Amino acid sequence: MKEKLLGKTLEELKAAAGACGLKPFVGKQLADWLYVKRVREWDRMVNISKAAREQLADRYELGTSAPEGTALSSDGTRKYLFRVANGFVESVVIPDADRMTLCVSSQAGCRMGCRFCMTGRGGFHGQLDAADILNQFISIDGPEKLTNAVFMGMGEPLDNYDTVSRVIAVLTADWGFGWSPKRITLSTIGVLPALQRFLDEQRCHLAVSLHNPFPEERLSMMPAQKAWDIRDVLRLIRQYDFSGQRRVSFEYTMFAGFNDDKRHADALIRLLRGLECRVNLIRFHQIPDFPYGCASDQAMEAFRDRLNNHQILCTIRSSRGEDILAACGMLAGQHSE
Numbered sequence: 001m002k003e004k005l006l007g008k009t010l011e012e013l014k015a016a017a018g019a020c021g022l023k024p025f026v027g028k029q030l031a032d033w034l035y036v037k038r039v040r041e042w043d044r045m046v047n048i049s050k051a052a053r054e055q056l057a058d059r060y061e062l063g064t065s066a067p068e069g070t071a072l073s074s075d076g077t078r079k080y081l082f083r084v085a086n087g088f089v090e091s092v093v094i095p096d097a098d099r100m101t102l103c104v105s106s107q108a109g110c111r112m113g114c115r116f117c118m119t120g121r122g123g124f125h126g127q128l129d130a131a132d133i134l135n136q137f138i139s140i141d142g143p144e145k146l147t148n149a150v151f152m153g154m155g156e157p158l159d160n161y162d163t164v165s166r167v168i169a170v171l172t173a174d175w176g177f178g179w180s181p182k183r184i185t186l187s188t189i190g191v192l193p194a195l196q197r198f199l200d201e202q203r204c205h206l207a208v209s210l211h212n213p214f215p216e217e218r219l220s221m222m223p224a225q226k227a228w229d230i231r232d233v234l235r236l237i238r239q240y241d242f243s244g245q246r247r248v249s250f251e252y253t254m255f256a257g258f259n260d261d262k263r264h265a266d267a268l269i270r271l272l273r274g275l276e277c278r279v280n281l282i283r284f285h286q287i288p289d290f291p292y293g294c295a296s297d298q299a300m301e302a303f304r305d306r307l308n309n310h311q312i313l314c315t316i317r318s319s320r321g322e323d324i325l326a327a328c329g330m331l332a333g334q335h336s337e
C-alpha cells in the first residue's frame with residue numbers, strides 16, 4: 001500500500017518530494033493544493049509538472065476519497081458516509097446563520113460502549129489515520145465554506161489522540177488550513193491522561209460528555225466512568241484557565257426518569273460550582289432496546305433554569321439532522337442506499 005500524503009506536515013511533504021528527487025518547494029505546493037485549495041485529484045495540481053506528479057503518484061497516494069453516500073435533512077444538515085480501511089464512518093455538516101460546522105469522526109466505531117449511543121453499540125473497528133480524518137474536511141460539498149469543526153462524530157478522539165493532534169496541527173498551521181484553534185472543539189468522555197496532554201498542548205475548546213453527576217449512575221450508562229472517574233476529570237480541568245479564549249462545556253443528554261430531576265440538577269451545580277463553563281442540555285433521540293426516553297420539554301426547561309439561577313450558564317441545544325439519523329448519538333456508520 002502506498003503512503004498517503006494527506007495528513008503530512010509541511011516538512012514531511014518536502015521530505016516526500018525530496019524522496020522522489022524533487023525540490024523541497026514541491027512539498028510546499030502539495031501543502032497548498034491539499035490544505036489551502038483542498039483539491040482531491042493529482043490532475044488539478046497544475047503548477048506541479050506532469051512528470052513530477054507522476055513520480056509522486058508512483059510512490060504516494062493523496063489519501064482523499066469521495067463519500068460513498070450522502071443524506072440531506074429537512075433542516076439543511078447533511079450527512080456523509082466515507083469508506084475507511086475498517087468499515088465506514090459518518091460526518092455531518094451543520095449549516096447555521098453565519099457558520100458551517102463539520103462534526104467529524106475520529107475512529108471507526110468506538111470502544112467506550114456508552115449505552116445510549118449507536119456508535120458505541122456497534123463496537124470498535126479501528127483507528128482512523130490523519131488522512132481519513134482530514135478527508136472528511138476536504139471531500140464534502142463546498143469544503144471552503146467550513147468555518148468550524150467539532151470532534152463529536154464517531155469515536156472518542158482522545159482514544160486516538162496522536163492522530164487527532166496531527167490533524168489539529170494541519171488545521172491550525174499557516175501552511176495548512178490556517179484556522180484559529182478557537183474554531184475547533186474536541187468532545188470527550190474524559191480519557192485521562194490523554195486529556196491532560198490535550199489541555200497542555202492545544203488551545204482548542206473542550207466539551208466533556210458528563211450526562212450524570214452521580215458516579216454510580218454515570219457508570220451504569222458509561223462504562224468508561226470506571227477507568228476515568230468524572231470527579232478526577234473535573235479535578236484536572238480545574239487546573240486550567242477557561243476564563244479567556246479557551247472554553248469548556250459539558251454535554252448533558254436528558255433521559256426521562258434517569259438524570260432529569262432537581263436532585264441531579266443540584267448535584268451538577270455542586271460538581272461544577274466556581275468553574276467558568278457552559279452546560280448544554282441535549283435531547284435524547286430514541287434508539288432501539290433502550291429503557292429511557294427523552295426528558296420532557298418541561299423537565300429540560302426547569303433543569304436549565306435551575307442551573308442558570310445558580311450562575312451556571314445552561315442552554316438547551318437545538319437538535320439537528322434527526323430525520324437522517326445524524327443527531328447526537330445516532331451515527332452508526334451504516335452503509336445504506
Ligand code: SF4
Nearest residue numbers: 110112114117120155
Ligand atoms: S458517546 Fe462518544 S464515547 Fe460514548 S460510545 Fe458514543 S462515540 Fe463513543
